[in-house]
Every structure is written in structure tokens, then in C-alpha cells.
Amino acid sequence: MAPFLAYEDKGPTSGSASSRPPHATPVPLVLVHGHPFDRSMWSPQIEAFSPGRRVVAPDLRGYGASPAGRPLTDFSGFARDIEALLDELAVDSCVLAGLSMGGQIVLDCYRLFPERLRGLVLADTSPASETPQGVRARDAMADRLLAEGLGGYADEVLERMVAPYASARVKAHVHAMMTGTSPQAAAAALRARARRRDHTALLPRVRVPALVVVGADDTYTPVSGARALHAALPDSTLHVVEGAAHLPNLERPEEFDRALAAFLARVDARQPSPAPPRP
Incomplete structure (x- = not known):
């Protein structure tokens, strides 16, 4: 259950739009942040899109203002938390957007409750499971964060998370999110993420439109990976x-938002189709 998640919920709710026919109601947008960040990474998108549609942005379990709750051992716990929050907020269906780890959570949500998702936004992310080397690296990083906190890690990776030429304001925001994250929550997420499912086989079965976005200078999830993700999805835009x-929504919010706005307009115009069978 996830009523404990902290979140922002802005824009017209389903209740205020109930007089409109369903096809005229903008689809709610739910934003899932990456690691080790919080919902404030979506501040430009919340500001841009909430005047015209409902936008929900939670802090994942143990991140931002959300308490850790029960210990996270299964990566799908993040998706179950999102599902419970949708229930709590009476969001029957939505476009679900995630960046990096958030994109992996979005794919897990589609695996678990595809009937509630009208579109997917997958930004700077990868569908594959972790390699053996990656498992060892994530476990070692979890140990390091528990021992040292996130300060040294944040200093080291800041100019990979955002480009070296990013603005000082953006760099300060990203650094503050990282250093504000609980080491215990970050370590638990790293261990669970290291053992996540491989969603590569799920991609050809995705029956809703998808938007794949990537920063041109992302070294964590490079453009080549985004092109492969785009090619594997039946109905996607790259x-x-x-x-x-790695954070184009913060580094270049105007361009990111233009792509997202065009995608949302397309989803809004599309009539919901029958729910696909669960994989």
C-alpha cells in the first residue's frame, strides 16, 4: 500500500472535468523520478503541464519526503506503490512518465497493470536486467553509500548526471537532491534494482503509444540504447x-516539454482501447 508516499497533485482533477466527454478530458500525467532524486526533478514539467491537466509527482519510497516504510527487497515494490497511489487518488488511467530508474519502474507498472496506462514516457532509461558485473557494482555502491553517505558520490557523478556545461542553477538543484537522499533508502533501491526483471521481451507487447527521450550527451543511457528501445516498441516516437x-527535462526543459506536449496531445486524441492481457 502507498498512502504514505509524499506527492504533488496539481491541475484539474477528474471531478472538476466530469462534465466533459471522456475524449475531451486531458489524460492525467504521472511522473516517476530517478535515483537518487525526488519529485522536485519534475518541477519544470509540473509547472508547464498542470494548468491544463492533472499532474501527479510522487516521491518514491524512502526518497524526498516519503518514509522508507517496509524494507524494499523486490524492485516491483516501487510499481506497487505507484498503483496504490493511483487508487488513493482515484486516477483510473494515466500517461506514466519515468526517467532512468523511473523509466524502469514505468515498464514494471506496464507489466503489472497495463489496463491503467494510456501512454508511456521513457526517458534516459534501459529495459534490460543488470549484468553480473553491474550487480556487483550496485552492491558495492550500496555498501559505500551506507558507509559514507551521498556527498562524495554526488560530487563525483554530478557532471555525468547533467552535462558539464549545464547551468549552475541546475547543477545545484541536482546536487541538493542527491545529497538530500537517505543513504539507507538509496542502498536498498540499488540492491533491488540490481536484481530487477529484464523487460526486453515486454517491449514488443506494449499496446499504448510511447515517447522515448534521451539527452544527446548521456553516458549512462546513451542514444544508441534509446534507439534500440524505440525500435523495439510497436508505437513509439524518439x-x-x-x-x-542524463536529465534533459531539467537541462533543456523547453525542448523536453515540447516533445512531451506533442505526445500528450496525441494520447488525448486517442480513444482508449480494450485492456491488453497481462503478460
């Missing part, structure tokens, strides 16, 4: 954001 690294 947008490469120039002048950005």
Missing part, C-alpha cells in the same frame, strides 16, 4: 535532446 546529458 526524441534526442541536444545539449543535455
